[in-house]
Amino acid sequence: MSEPHDGHTHAHDAPPNPYLEKRRNGEETAALEARVKAIEDLVVGKGLVTTAALDRIVDIYEHDVGPLNGARVVARAWTDAAYKARLLADGSAAIAELGYGGLQGEHLVVVENTDTVHNVVVCTLCSCYPWPVLGLPPSWYKDAPYRSRVVIEPRAVLAEFGTELDDDVEVRVWDSSAEMRYMVLPQRPPGTEGMSEAALAGIVTRDAMIGVPRLASP
Amino acid sequence: MEGMAALPRRSGELVFHDAWERRAFAIAVALCERGLYDWDVFRAQLIAEIDQLGAGREASDPAAPGYYEHWLASLEKVLARRGIAPDEDAPPDD
Incomplete structure (x- = not known):
């Protein structure tokens, strides 16, 4: 289907970061x-x-607000079809049901990955990011190379993060702004059928909710 | 799979590199929460700061300001416009 080609170990580790941080003296x-x-x-x-x-x-x-919140939202959507429908219809209202909200959580739009659509989120202008569900953005998200390149050549950027997509998978790039912030609802990986909601939350990574990798089977 | 519960936190690199970045972040959020400015005002300034350098130059010059340097400059300017600035930069009225 759509798993990275190089297997599970790599897919579960932090993706190789193509954009190294700057250093000051x-x-x-x-x-x-x-x-x-x-x-x-x-x-x-x-x-x-x-x-x-x-x-x-x-x-x-640093500690309370973080991608674990988003992971719980994703796990709920995977296990509760009615919740998923509400999440896709009104992201901000649906995360509020789980107690999440606040600064940068307004106007949250959740976009769903499917067999034929892969979503990836960026903020080309600065670094808008859904804090209440994902915490603070990783440094590569804020760096100019990612911000500018993912819009122009998303497949190449995704490949650098280890995500190779088949040609028939449509890539949609969502540019965040003051009006809209985006979170990706990753596909529930095969092999997770018997898992509880809590266990499912444990396999959802931050980067998958930005849309850089897809989730592999546990 | 072992250690899976830790993944959402483990998957990233450090959010802050230096203590001053952490502090600058907290000050900007705290003053917004106190109602000193709308977040959109701060965000607009941040976009302007980032834009000033241009993405191309920022990308090619490793000595160019990093994200939190833009953040700090934005904070200074937004506060200065509200009459909050260290001594010599302070505008005449409050």
Whole structure:
């Protein structure tokens, strides 16, 4: 069908990242740290925000809000046809049913992968991303090469991530914006028929919900 | 398959490379939550910052600002427009 050609081990590992992160020297980093500290001191000093509130936000976005939320949404859709219909009709309302929402969760559109359609999400302008279900975007999602190239040559970019699609699979690229943010509903892989909803959530990867890989059988 | 439950978190690389990125992110979100600006205002500034360099140059020059450098510059500008800026940059009125 549509699994990556190079087998399970690779498909379950982090995809090879074609876009390596940038590195700064210590001096540049120190200058950036000073600028951030100046802002923090200013807004804390003005009473606009507390240091504790900043710590809390970091903690929430790094630990509580993350792709496990999206994985639970996907698993529910796989096991509950009525939920799936609601999810595809109104993504924001359907994730709210599971208690997810908030900043960057408005106007969420869920697009479904099928045997003949593969969806992939990008934000060509900046890095709009459905935080409540996927957490914060990975660095490659924010980098210019991915943002610009996936629109022009999606098959080539997907291949670099290890996803080879048959010619008869249509690739749809969804460009996120302030109006719309997208999440991919991956196909439920074969061999998962007996799995519980919780176990299914465990096989859904963040990158599959961005649409870069497809999910392989467990 | 063992370790599958950890996959959604494991599949990615680090979201933040440096502590200051984490901090800049939190400040921007906190001030939005406090109602200092709409998220769309911050986002529009971020797009402008990224656009200023152009995708091509950003792609070819590894020394060009990374994403959170754009983020920081956006935060500084959005705050400055609301009269919140460190000393010499502060506009006359609040």
